[in-house]
Amino acid sequence: MRAIKWTTSNAVFVTEIDDEHKEIFDAVLDLQNVIAGPAPWPELSKVAQRLVSSIDEHFSHEERLMRAARYDLLRWHKRSHDGARKRVAQVLTRIEQGDAKAARELVEYLTGWLHAHTALADRMMGAFLRNHRRSMWKMTFQAGTKPLDSCTWVTAKGDVFQSQAGRKRS
Numbered sequence: 001m002r003a004i005k006w007t008t009s010n011a012v013f014v015t016e017i018d019d020e021h022k023e024i025f026d027a028v029l030d031l032q033n034v035i036a037g038p039a040p041w042p043e044l045s046k047v048a049q050r051l052v053s054s055i056d057e058h059f060s061h062e063e064r065l066m067r068a069a070r071y072d073l074l075r076w077h078k079r080s081h082d083g084a085r086k087r088v089a090q091v092l093t094r095i096e097q098g099d100a101k102a103a104r105e106l107v108e109y110l111t112g113w114l115h116a117h118t119a120l121a122d123r124m125m126g127a128f129l130r131n132h133r134r135s136m137w138k139m140t141f142q143a144g145t146k147p148l149d150s151c152t153w154v155t156a157k158g159d160v161f162q163s164q165a166g167r168k169r170s
Contacts, residue, residue, distance in 0.1 A: 004028045004111045010118040012126030017065075020058045021118060027051040028114070032107050044103055048095045051106075052088055059085065066125060069132040077121050084113055 006025035011018050027050060034047045059081040066074045087109060094102035154160050 002111055012122045014126045014129050024054055027054050028110050035103050045096055052092050069129055071128050080121050
């Protein structure tokens, strides 16, 4: 079984997502260690359930961030998550039924899936979210705290536009 470890090659450069990815990688490693050791069966099931729970929470968090930022590839990214959720849930059921081989299968699957997913789908999402946050900061910074009609409103590209309140009424 290959060892799994988060490295900067898995980074998406969005701190909260990278931190969650590190936790998931560590949880997979914990499961790998339980499999390798003489741990009792309840421990294996507990560690696997904790891993699945952290994956599900992370996917939900990423999907909320993408939805809030109006990420164009949300459906594609979510389909990838849904496929992993389904596979992980199936394997977890087998683990809970006492199938020791299923735990190894879960580690192998997640090791490959996580590396591939973070390298493409999550990197794309991370770049989008960073750019989205920069554009929101730019809009907020340039608008300042002046009264609405005295502000210079700009798009993320820096093009000036007039707000509804700033237009003269005829």
